Amino acid sequence: MGGAAMVLPTVAHTQSGLWVPPEEHPHRATFMMWPASRAVHPDPVFLRMLQDTIADIANTIAAFEPVILLADGALHGAIKRKLRGDITLWDIPTEDLWARDAGPLFATQAGQQVISQIQFNGWGEKQVNRHDSQVAARVADRLGMPLIPSGLKGEPGGVEWDGRDTLIAHRSSWIIDNRNPGLTEDQIGQRLMAAYGADRIIWSDGVWDQDITDYHIDSLARFTGPGRVLINLPDDPDWTDPFHVAADTTFQRLQQSGLTVDVIPEPNQRRVQAIDFVASYVNYYVCNGAVIAPQFGDIETDAIAARALQRHYPGREVITLNTDPLGEVGGGIHCATQQWPAA
DSSP states (O other): OOSOOEEOOOOOHHHHOEEOOOTTSOEEEEEEEOOOOTTTOOOHHHHHHHHHHHHHHHHHHTTTSOEEEEEOGGGHHHHHTTSOTTOEEEEOOOSSOOHHHHSOOEEEETTEEEEEEEEOOHHHHTSOOTTGGGHHHHHHHHHTOEEEEEEEESOGGGEEEOSSSEEEEEGGGTSSTTTOTTOOHHHHHHHHHHHHTOSEEEEEOOOSSSSTTSOOGGGTEEEEETTEEEEEEOSSOOTTOHHHHHHHHHHHHHHHTTOEEEEEEOOSSOSOOOTTOOOOTTOOEEETTEEEEEOOSOHHHHHHHHHHHHHHSTTSEEEEEOOHHHHHTTOOTGGGOEEEEOO
16 A cells, blocks of 8 residues: 555546446445544534444444544544444544545456545535545545546435446436536536446436535435335425425436336434434445444334345345434435445
């Protein structure tokens, strides 16, 4: 490891030769990021709750595969007291915890492992990102891996990939001036397909300007294999809620596109009742031998979700965690993790 990250020219989809392994592909490790910024999380009590939640997720994953946690070196001593001894800390400063969006997106090209770069910019400069916007490049530098720009600003949490040929995404997370001004839907789609090695992208509208991510797809629908999707929908939609309307539109769009779509319900009786709380069962993470998933305190729907994950990922242990602090800041377990695939 070591050496400077090599930045290669952005290339067209048909010439890129990039392929991002799907999440269920064997992993070398999981990358996570430490929430540390008081500018982002001003309440010190809540910040500690977030940190404890990240430590809990990291400790759970580490029973199945190595975990690399990124944090400013000055914080390592205090962080280690919360972690299993086999978790590795790297001195890469972070503001927040969203490794899915700011972390490295690993791909292969011509038999070589590289980092396919979708440039994080704080969800359109909605949040301070002096360090987080540099995380992927700093990981590439530490690993001595080529960094291949996609020509896009955005977040890997805003696109789902089946590992074979298809992407799904909400337009609201990509076709928006705070990420990609001046680019058309076709241009953005071509660049996303090039970044992942896909042949097609299925767009649905999503919701603009109602949450910090502009409705990331990974809180609604997830590929569980080629052509197969698990989607989380309310039992009793509120048709005045733009997220419920958009979710139904996406559900119909996925079915019309020929995908097999399995529906599970959102929780009805959850511990946190705040209207902006993200209560998504599909914001889970697949690691070696396990699926790490949220539970929200609804005995019935928690069980339905766990059974669905066991059905979609046979042979893996399904472990559920209380990650409510992540839901309170708009995300979940998937948002807090990024896989390093085995070569």
